[in-house]
Amino acid sequence: MTPRNATEKEVLSVIRPEKEERDDICTVAEMLVKAVNESGTAKGMVVGSVARNTWISGDRDIDVFMLFPPELPRESLEEEGIVLGRSIASRFGGKFVEKYAEHPYINTTISGFDVDLVPCYAVTDAARIQSAVDRTPFHTRYIQSHISGLEDDVLLMKQFSKAGGVYGSDLMTEGFAGYLCELLVLTYGGFSELIEACKSWQTGKTIDIAGHQGKHFDDPLVVIDPVDPNRNVAASVSLAKMGEFIELCRGYFELPGKEYFFPPVRNAITRDEFELILAERGTGLYSISFATPHQIPDIVVPQLRRSTAGIAALLERHGFVVNRYDAAMGDDRCYLLFELLVDHLPPLYVHTGPPVENAENAGKFREKYLRYNVLSGPFINGDGRYAVEILRKWVDAYALLASDDLFSARLGKHVVKSMKKDCDVRCGAACWDENICDFLSAFFNKISSVSALKKL
Numbered sequence: 001m002t003p004r005n006a007t008e009k010e011v012l013s014v015i016r017p018e019k020e021e022r023d024d025i026c027t028v029a030e031m032l033v034k035a036v037n038e039s040g041t042a043k044g045m046v047v048g049s050v051a052r053n054t055w056i057s058g059d060r061d062i063d064v065f066m067l068f069p070p071e072l073p074r075e076s077l078e079e080e081g082i083v084l085g086r087s088i089a090s091r092f093g094g095k096f097v098e099k100y101a102e103h104p105y106i107n108t109t110i111s112g113f114d115v116d117l118v119p120c121y122a123v124t125d126a127a128r129i130q131s132a133v134d135r136t137p138f139h140t141r142y143i144q145s146h147i148s149g150l151e152d153d154v155l156l157m158k159q160f161s162k163a164g165g166v167y168g169s170d171l172m173t174e175g176f177a178g179y180l181c182e183l184l185v186l187t188y189g190g191f192s193e194l195i196e197a198c199k200s201w202q203t204g205k206t207i208d209i210a211g212h213q214g215k216h217f218d219d220p221l222v223v224i225d226p227v228d229p230n231r232n233v234a235a236s237v238s239l240a241k242m243g244e245f246i247e248l249c250r251g252y253f254e255l256p257g258k259e260y261f262f263p264p265v266r267n268a269i270t271r272d273e274f275e276l277i278l279a280e281r282g283t284g285l286y287s288i289s290f291a292t293p294h295q296i297p298d299i300v301v302p303q304l305r306r307s308t309a310g311i312a313a314l315l316e317r318h319g320f321v322v323n324r325y326d327a328a329m330g331d332d333r334c335y336l337l338f339e340l341l342v343d344h345l346p347p348l349y350v351h352t353g354p355p356v357e358n359a360e361n362a363g364k365f366r367e368k369y370l371r372y373n374v375l376s377g378p379f380i381n382g383d384g385r386y387a388v389e390i391l392r393k394w395v396d397a398y399a400l401l402a403s404d405d406l407f408s409a410r411l412g413k414h415v416v417k418s419m420k421k422d423c424d425v426r427c428g429a430a431c432w433d434e435n436i437c438d439f440l441s442a443f444f445n446k447i448s449s450v451s452a453l454k455k456l
Contacts, residue, residue: 002192011261012152015159017057025050025062028111032064035088036117041080042066043122047140049178052147054154056162062115065137067122070130078103081119088117100296102132126227138227143182153191157181159261160191164248166241171301172329174238176245183209183223183233199249203239268437269444275429277444283323284343286401287431288336289424292329293414300329303412308336310410311401319345320397328439334415335436337443343397343427348375353386362386398427 004012017025029046036044048063049055066084068077082098085106089096093115096108105118120133129135147154161167161176169177176184187209188194206222214229220242221234252260269277278285288311293300304327312322321342328335353365369378369388377388394400402425407416432440 002190005192005256007256007258007261008156008191010258011156011159015056015155015261016152017055021057024111025055025060025113028113028115029062029064031092032062032088032110032115032117035091036064036066036084039084039087042068042084042119045137045140047136051140052143052154052182053151054143054147054158054178054182056155056158060113062110062113063136064115064117065133066117066119067137068119070121070123070128072121074103074130077119077121082106085117085119089115101298129228135225135228135231139179139225142227143179143186146186147182150185150190153185153194154182156191156261157185157194160248160252161245163259163261163263164244166245166248169236171236171297171305173241174236175241176237177233180223180233180237183207183226187223195249195253199246199253201242201246203242266441269441271429271432274432274440278428281339281444284340284397285428285431286338286340286343286397287424287426287433288338288401288406288419289333289426289433290415290419291422292332292334293418295414297329300334300412300414303415304329304334304336307409307411307415308338311336311406312338314406314409315340315397315400318394318400319349319392320400326439326443328436330435333435334418335433335439337431337439339443340397345392345395347391347395349390349392351388351390352381352383353378353388355383355385356380357384398425401425 029050033044033046036042043066045051045065045067046063047065048061049059050062055061066081068080072080082104086096086098089106089108089110093108093110096106098104099107099116101118103119105116108115108117118133120136121130122137123129123134126135126138158167158178158181161181166175167173167178167181168175169180184194184198184207185191187207188197201221203220204218204222205220206217206224208224210224210226210229212224212226212229214224217232217235219232219235219237220239221237222232223234225231225233248260293303308325308327312325315322315338319342320340323339323341325336325338327337351369353369354361356362365386366378369390372388372390375389375391378386379388381387394403394405400406406423407420411419
């Protein structure tokens with residue numbers, strides 16, 4: 001393991017939990033495990049970073065899994081798991097909410113900690129899992145048995161990834177999960193070694209720490225799960241996030257600095273700054289907002305991405321030039337944002353057809369547009385192709401987005417349902433909304449984290 005530089009020593013002094021914090025979180029975790037065991041229906045197990053001793057100081061999350069016999073029917077697992085979770089939450093925390101991933105679980109607050117009580121099957125082999133969460137206890141045991149001596153390196157990797165904006169495997173972030181960070185540290189034998197290796201990664205990089213030599217994956221980054229050779233732990237990592245991480249590693253390797261772990265707080269843009277940006281860019285900005293569908297993020301987020309791409313394609317089909325687009329999901333509302341290089345068009349549109357020598361298709365084209373209300377044509381253009389001049393249906397992007405034609409785009413099922421009830425279309429400065437200041441800031445500051453750091 002490479003010796004720590006001064007930056008890493010200073011960072012660790014901040015992010016490494018002190019004994020009092022460790023004692024507090026371990027006391028609550030052990031209390032919850034004991035409560036699960038006393039139920040007689042399941043065995044309790046602490047999983048995640050608390051169990052692995054790889055949580056960053058200040059994190060207040062405790063994940064307790066309730067392991068039920070594998071022969072229990074799935075419906076009974078869900079029912080008994082929720083009943084037990086409610087009972088424990090009521091006993092120690094009071095208030096709780098029922099959340100849903102692959103199946104329901106209980107979330108509560110106990111002694112200031114955010115606690116998830118998750119039912120799963122106590123399978124003896126990761127190859128026999130009956131639900132995705134059944135794999136988590138195997139991850140915990142694997143890391144526990146291999147991580148000794150590298151806990152601080154994992155803390156550095158996690159803080160580095162969080163500060164760089166690439167931490168998190170949720171569908172909006174598309175970045176590095178905590179378990180993936182741990183595996184990468186194990187693979188390279190330390191944080192410094194990881195940085196040096198990752199700065200030279202290429203797309204399609206494959207890591208197989210357990211030597212499974214199993215299933216082939218086509219993802220940008222492939223890290224074979226040591227407990228399940230048919231799973232890519234890095235499947236959540238998008239090509240963009242992989243690239244950002246590589247650039248962060250290059251920047252830190254060249255000139256290590258504390259800002260790679262604790263970047264300066266950047267204020268969200270104000271409305272005045274927002275209007276100045278619009279004036280400087282001279283592009284057309286359009287937003288569409290609607291009530292967030294009552295579905296879990298794993299369902300909503302892919303539909304937001306599909307819908308945003310679908311609307312961009314609709315705009316392009318009608319001649320409007322889209323520069324880029326993005327989506328954000330809030331607790332109450334979702335926002336789709338589009339920046340157009342061309343958002344107003346002349347009424348005249350020239351539609352080009354087949355070449356003259358293609359007699360069959362030329363005849364069909366000529367016959368079709370002889371019946372059309374065209375401004376001119378059909379005629380032969382300078383390229384020897386048939387053409388007609390016709391009037392566009394839409395000359396203004398806002399009018400298109402505010403019309404029912406919006407729903408002809410490829411949209412997600414739940415997005416369509418929500419948009420038809422409540423769809424707010426805005427353009428220009430009217431797109432400003434104090435609820436999405438951070439989203440607007442990020443949209444207009446498409447600059448890599450390392451480049452931003454080098455400007456300081």
